[in-house]
Every structure is written in structure tokens, then in C-alpha cells.
Amino acid sequence: MNKPLWQQIIAPFIEPYARYHHANILHAIRIGVAVVTALLINRITQLPHGEWTAMTVFVILGLLQYQGAIYAKAKERVLGTILGIIIGLVLLWLSHGLGGYLWLYYLLIGLISGMIGYFAIRQLGYMGMLTGLTMCMIISSTSSIGEDGMFRALNVLIGTLVAVAATLILPLKSTLMWRFLLANNLDACAEIYTKVATPLNLRDKIVLSKEDEARGHLISSPYQPMTTEPPRLQSLNSGPLFNSSMMMNLENELETEQLAAIAEEVILKLKKINKRLLASRPHLAPTARESGIDQQTLESIQRTHRNIIGTIDLLMTSAYQLASKQIDSENRELLLHYQHELTQAMGHMAAVLRSPSDEVFRPITRIQVSAYPSTQALSFEWQGYFWLTQNLQSQLQSLSDLLQQTKPKWFAASGLRYQRREQRRINAQGGESDIDV
16 A cells, blocks of 8 residues: 655655665755755854855765764864864964974974874874864964964864764664665575576476377476466467477477576576675675674675675576486475575575564574485586585575674664664554665
8 A cells, every 4th residue: 555645755754764765865955954054053153264164064974874984974073173273273382482493393393294194094094184184274374373273173063063963863874774785685685596496497397298298288297387378389289280399399498488587587686686785885884883893793794795695696507507407306305495494594584684673583494415315326516506505504594693693783773763663663564664775
């Protein structure tokens, strides 16, 4: 059921999932409101060099959307500005005491500037650059006490406060975005993995009955019942010349068409998966700041995330190559059980990542290939496929363990307001939302 228009309009402002659907628009609104607020403050206070307030808003918010990155930049800007004020005022005080030794004053400025530049490259980064910039604004002022530089620095601090306040009104958390992107990719990987069975089992889905060979009728296997025949088969069945050879050619044609359609669909899904994988990369550092999770741990999660995608791609490629190779019923059943459990595991992990409830990641599967000696008698190609499946199982378990270990931190960093609102929405609507980025 579609929501009324007014609910669709206000949804991005009150529902976390809807907010991330429209993150770019909300970011634009936030910048516009923050800049207007900065200009109004300038008009009311009439502080000299008030243009620096609005400029600071753009510097902080212009290229950053999410709270973790914005707060980090705002913190560096405030600390750099304050440190620059202190250094600048100290240098101005020294300039009065040096008297005729003005060359010593400029030598000191050069040494301090070099030190700031050195540490800016190695550790301080943006904060170091702001320290040097603020220092130069103060010592370059024509006023004896650096009034122009002081007013510029004051307006920078005001602009920083305005930018931070704007992010509190319309918050966009990197932790939530990271969760949603990873959850979406796990769901998409599960969808692709379910299609692996199609090329492997296609020859079992459509078989020719010996009793009906003369008539050319198709029967279906338990995997996929067929209630009606395709139009081409109906027209051919009505003719007297339809024989088993024609039937086999038509079966192969249908098989090729179905495999081609599946391959095209998988390629499109993989493109979206890779797009989300790349989109999650910029959220790692802000998520680490928001949640307190070690950056190296988040990198391990990202690496495992990427490996799962690669393994599923290899499984799909192998499945097409194994479509014509026979496998006994016992190992085929094992393979189908494996596929079912791993698909369910990916779906469960995605649901826990999206859920506002404090749920637990469960073990991936109880199946162990080592418990099935029959796999040792398979051909080299089939053993390779089982090895890839075991590799996927190991990767999913590693990802599940990492997410469970870090869950208290990324769950808390998502915000209590988000958890409560989303839980109320799920209880009211009886379902989960999704974000397709």
C-alpha cells in the first residue's frame, strides 16, 4: 500500500531508512539552511570579516555528508584555529620585545611555519594546516594586536558551530550507511548464489519420458514442475515429424537461452554489488570514529566482504562449466543442502545488520564436507567446486564472528533514536525497509 503524499514528503526527516534514500537531497538542504543561518548571525552580530563564517560552513559540510567525518573535520578546525591563535599572539608579543632585531622575528616565524608544515604532513594533517593559516592571519594583520586575524578566527569558530548544529538537526551516520550497504550486498549475494543451482540442475529439470518419446511430450522433475508446454513445443507436438532428435535440439536451445538470461541478470547484480562495495569504503574511517571500532577490524570486515563477493562470482562461473558434468545423487543432495544453508545464513546476517533489535549472529552451517567421504571420489572439477563452497562457508563464518564481536559498538553508534523509531515503524507496518544505494 502506497503512503499518502504528505507521509512520503516527511519520511526522510523522521525515518532512518527513508533518510538514506534521499541523503544527497537532505545534505543539500542542510548546507542551504546552515549558510543562511551563518549569514543571519553575521547580520545580527556585525562582526568584522563575517564572510569567514559562511565560508567555514562550506569548508566543513561541502564534501562531507556523515556525522563521523564532519565531527572529525570540525574538531580539527577548532583545535587548529585555537592553536593558531595562541601561536600568533605569542609571536606578536615577541615582535614588540625584539625591537631592532626584526630579522630574528622573521627567522622565528620561518622555523615555526616549517615545524607546522612538517607535522601537518606526518600527523596533524588538516589541523596543522589550519594552525598555520590562523597564525598567518593574526601576524599579518596591520593592527598591533592582530584584530583582523582574531575576528577571522572567531568567525571560523562560529561557522564550525553552525555546521555541527546542522548535522544534529538532520543527522546522517556513517555507521548506519555502512550497515545498510553491507546488508544489501549480503542479500544480493544470496540471490546470486540461489541461481548457482540452475546451471547445475538444469538437465534434471526437463527430461524426456521414454513412453512419450514418439509424441515428443515433456515431463518435469520434482525440482520444477511444468504445468504447460512452451508455445514452440505445442506447435511442434502437433506435427507428425516431431522425434527425439528434434526434442533434444529444442531442449538444448531452451537450456542455452535460460542460461544466457541468468548470466545477464547475474552480471547486472554483480555491478550493483561492486558499486555498493566501493561506496562502503569511504564510510570505514567515519564509522571507526563514530563507533570506536578499531580501523584495522573494519578493514578486516571490508576485506572479508570483498572476498565473499569474489568467491560467489567464482562459484557461478564454475557452475556453468560443470553444467554438463554428471554428479551422483548423494553429492547433489549435499550440494543443495549446502546451498540452502549458506543462502539462509547470508539472509540472516543481512537481517541482523538492518534490525534495530539487539539480535545475535548465529553459526553459518552445521554441514562439514569432511563428514561425506563420497566427495573424495568426485572428479577434479567437482572437488574444486566443493572447495569453493567450503571457502565461502569459512568466509561467511569469519564475517559473522567479526560482526558479532563489534556489534555492541556499531549497534550503540547507530543511535538510540534510530533504534526506537525503526522498531516502532516495524511494529506498526510489520516489515523491514531496504535501501538500494
